[in-house]
Amino acid sequence: MPSNTSILESQLRTTLLTVKGMTCSSCTSAIESGLTGIAEIIEDRGFEATVANLESPSATIGISTTSNEPSSKDQSAQINTTIAIEGMTCGACTSAVENALKDQPGLLSFNISLLAERGVVLHEPSVLPASKVVELIEDAGFDARVLSSEVNSSFLNRTSASLNFSIYGLTDAASATSLETRLRNTTGVLAADVKLSNSRATIAYQPSRIGIRALVEIVESGGYNALLAESEDNDAQLESLAKTKEIQEWRKAFWVSFSFAGPEC
Secondary structure (H helix, E strand, O other): OOOHHHHHHHOOOOOOOEOOOOOOHHHHHHHHHHHHHHHHHHHHOOOOOOOOOOOOHHHHOEOOOOOOOOOOOOOOOOEEEEEEEEOOOOHHHHHHHHHHHOOOOOEEEEEEEOOOOEEEEEEOOOOOOHHHHHHHHHHOOOEEEEEEEEEOOOOOOOOOEEEEEEEEOOOOHHHHHHHHHHHHOOOOEEEEEEEOOOOEEEEEEOOOOOOHHHHHHHHHHOOOEEEEEOOOOOHHHHHHHHHHHHHHHHHHHHHHHHHOOOOOO
16 A cells, blocks of 8 residues: 555646746745745645745746847838828817827837928838828828838848839739738848838848848749839839830831731732
């Protein structure tokens, strides 16, 4: 017949806990004293109990060694978005817009200009996308549209860069959101903002982890075409390409017409 000691030992269980927030020996002592008090609680219920063994917390308690600091991938980029706001006529209107924006998660700062009918918003696109900013302003009773978005220069450092793509093939907001999500989830991409209004994508990335060619391939894998823009204003390049195509079409039409314009035999 097994002894009472062996029975008790067979009923013992070891519980592994993850304890966060301990920074010194005083913290571990506080936990130890709390565990010692368990025996007193049992005795208060009419039973005898003693602490048989209290090992060091580092041996019995799993302490998370993961740093709470976000990695470079988890850090949200900062985007400066300029928004055209129509319908503001007085200071009360600007206050209404400000009240709609303030205290929003992901909003870092904003500046509303009544005379220019513009708003410049510094935000974290992974938390507060530009489309959500527009929605908040429209909910306040004003018309709003995104004019431009660019990565805040103070966010970028020597290990990161930004670029702009002109995207061809975007048909609706859902396709723009899907492409934006695909880019954001790519290793090496710090932030991505895709605007349907001008079919433009602004991307902050780490050149040491992903290259421009790979970014283009990601866009093309979604069924779109991407043209690298040296700046936000590449309209001249696009206009030149359009005119070249138009000239080719007119030349083709001329030769087709000329072939039917010969004298009848």
